[in-house]
Amino acid sequence: MPWWSPQSHADRRPLLLQRGAIKRAFRAHFEGQGFTEVECGALVTSPGNETHLHAFQTQAIGPDLEQRTLYLHTSPEFAAKKLLAAGEHKIFEFARVFRNRERGRLHAPEFTMLEWYRTQEPYTAVIDDCLSSSQVIPRRSVEVLGAQRLLHFGVTVSPLRDATRPGTAICLFSDLTTVMELEEQLRFKDALARLGELTAGIAHEFRNGLATIHGYGRLIDPQALPAQYRPYVEGIRQEAEALGKVVTNFLNFARPEQVALAPVDLGAIAQRAVDDLQHDLPAGTRVTVDGGFGPVLGDEVLLRQVFGNLVRNAAEACELSGRVPLVHIAGAVDRSARITRVNVDDNGPGVKEPDRERIFQPFFTTRSRGTGLGLAIVQKVVVMHNGRISVGSSPGGGASFQLAFPLAAG
Ligand SMILES: Nc1ncnc2c1ncn2[C@@H]1O[C@H](COP(=O)(O)OP(=O)(O)O)[C@@H](O)[C@H]1O
Ligand SMILES: [Mg+2]
Numbered sequence: 001m002p003w004w005s006p007q008s009h010a011d012r013r014p015l016l017l018q019r020g021a022i023k024r025a026f027r028a029h030f031e032g033q034g035f036t037e038v039e040c041g042a043l044v045t046s047p048g049n050e051t052h053l054h055a056f057q058t059q060a061i062g063p064d065l066e067q068r069t070l071y072l073h074t075s076p077e078f079a080a081k082k083l084l085a086a087g088e089h090k091i092f093e094f095a096r097v098f099r100n101r102e103r104g105r106l107h108a109p110e111f112t113m114l115e116w117y118r119t120q121e122p123y124t125a126v127i128d129d130c131l132s133s134s135q136v137i138p139r140r141s142v143e144v145l146g147a148q149r150l151l152h153f154g155v156t157v158s159p160l161r162d163a164t165r166p167g168t169a170i171c172l173f174s175d176l177t178t179v180m181e182l183e184e185q186l187r188f189k190d191a192l193a194r195l196g197e198l199t200a201g202i203a204h205e206f207r208n209g210l211a212t213i214h215g216y217g218r219l220i221d222p223q224a225l226p227a228q229y230r231p232y233v234e235g236i237r238q239e240a241e242a243l244g245k246v247v248t249n250f251l252n253f254a255r256p257e258q259v260a261l262a263p264v265d266l267g268a269i270a271q272r273a274v275d276d277l278q279h280d281l282p283a284g285t286r287v288t289v290d291g292g293f294g295p296v297l298g299d300e301v302l303l304r305q306v307f308g309n310l311v312r313n314a315a316e317a318c319e320l321s322g323r324v325p326l327v328h329i330a331g332a333v334d335r336s337a338r339i340t341r342v343n344v345d346d347n348g349p350g351v352k353e354p355d356r357e358r359i360f361q362p363f364f365t366t367r368s369r370g371t372g373l374g375l376a377i378v379q380k381v382v383v384m385h386n387g388r389i390s391v392g393s394s395p396g397g398g399a400s401f402q403l404a405f406p407l408a409a410g
Contacts, residue, residue: 217233309375327346342403
């Protein structure tokens with residue numbers, strides 16, 4: 001038989017018609033539920049890294065004959081999730097996708113995949129899906145707002161085929177929260193490492209340049225200048241000094257830190273940090289340290305910096321709002337979760353909801369003389385210790401920084 005004949009199409013035509021009917025039914029189904037049909041580009045810049053998926057690679061040639069490697073997508077997932085991140089809630093796509101190194105009855109190198117995404121639904125929506133379709137819904141991920149934090153679950157819902165109890169389903173949940181948090185930490189560590197490599201070099205050059213400006217600035221004797229120029233020299237010196245400090249702080253933040261991990265007593269470190277700060281805190285400030293602190297593996301110098309920054313921030317926030325700072329550092333050992341929790345609470349104005357994610361970003365500050373690096377450094381050190389940090393409100397409405405560190409074995 002030749003490689004193509006009209007007959008081979010006649011054979012398949014019923015399938016083609018069937019396919020069209022299925023697509024129309026799906027489209028009507030999704031559109032009826034308020035989904036938007038999307039069409040993500042098939043040519044992508046990154047093949048995505050999945051062990052069992054291999055993308056077709058191709059060369060794009062620009063009008064300037066410049067060559068660039070592009071890939072045919074193996075799934076619209078990345079692009080679709082970008083749309084979700086940009087604010088779409090319900091989207092679906094019949095995506096033509098391409099997978100290299102696949103050939104078999106169920107594995108074609110090119111096929112159409114129906115993919116749909118839905119966000120901001122209660123997790124009970126998957127139970128409705130299961131009951132209305134009478135199908136098993138495997139491995140959905142759902143988020144549930146727990147008492148203190150967002151919990152992530154994997155859930156598989158199976159309809160119960162029991163005539164005496166129609167409309168019943170079994171849900172199997174697995175708690176993925178720690179896995180998700182670990183992934184987030186790893187991404188953060190990754191991002192830090194890249195940031196460090198990229199920017200430390202530039203910042204270094206910057207500092208050299210600033211040192212030169214500062215040095216020449218010092219060599220100019222203001223007294224030898226006409227009086228009207230003196231403030232300019234002073235301005236150059238001050239600005240160069242201030243910028244130098246920003247760059248040094250940034251380098252401290254971005255530099256890959258060497259941690260010397262040894263068993264340490266977090267309570268004693270917190271107390272020591274408070275003692276070191278004593279003279280820097282506003283008059284009348286009271287800092288108390290109490291509760292239980294299990295043994296953790298840590299770097300004493302870096303951890304002291306963590307508590308120092310948190311207490312300093314608390315005192316500054318209270319002072320700015322006209323209150324005498326009361327800071328409470330409380331430890332609690334959670335043996336079943338094998339962590340030590342430490343809360344640093346204050347009686348200040350607290351951190352507003354929209355700022356809670358951002359305060360940990362480098363350079364985020366609401367203070368006119370702030371650098372915005374304090375909490376970025378705190379978070380970096382905590383993550384280097386495989387710990388976590390988040391911010392909430394203290395019982396009195398102030399800020400409550402919640403830290404958790406893994407307990408040292410033994
Ligand atoms: N205890 C706190 N209470 C209220 N706001 C806080 C507290 N700690 C930090 N913040 C907020 O987080 C921001 C970032 O803090 P940080 O990274 O230490 O930088 P900086 O102290 O230089 O502003 C602060 O400007 C402030 O808005
Ligand atoms: Mg600070």
